Amino acid sequence: EPEVTQTPSHQVTQMGQEVILRCVPISNHLYFYWYRQILGQKVEFLVSFYNNEISEKSEIFDDQFSVERPDGSNFTLKIRSTKLEDSAMYFCASSKGGNTEAFFGQGTRLTVV
């Protein structure tokens, strides 16, 4: 069964460093998403991406964040200068359409020290 895959599963980085989280969405899906879940809190929407551009973003997704689809299969989230409060589980998701069910990856646990 097709699935969304994310790498790495866990990343530790120093405050101020740049990180890139990687995702391979399901191959015939057209919409891609990033969500995050701070420990003990709810899953929060960051950004959605369609047709090579951002279709929606939340207040959390400020100038420190960017997304890219560098080739036909990968979808990345970059955090330019990480802060302690960026520590969270980051989930990538994809869907066939904008209003159809989204399938989530296993997540990348980012720890900023």
Added chain:
Amino acid sequence: GEDVEQSLFLSVREGDSSVINCTYTDSSSTYLYWYKQEPGAGLQLLTYIFSNMDMKQDQRLTVLLNKKDKHLSLRIADTQTGDSAIYFCAEETNSGYALNFGKGTSLLVTP
């Protein structure tokens, strides 16, 4: 934005039915979703319901939707220990491009 509300914990005995409740905020959501998260794992889409329906049954799962009260529930029949997980209710945002999740209900199934 406004919060999707769920009770935080539910404990049931194996073989009993579990009912997880959710109050959502956006009446324009086309679909409403239930996701399951097992310890250390990602979010697994469990089931969803189209907003024009008031009930959907899928094997042991029954979803009930009360649009007037913006209330969604998930019933798990014959709950098993493997059903122990966190269950998230989610609504679509106005744009339809994002999901707004509740904080999750932690279901503990005891033998």
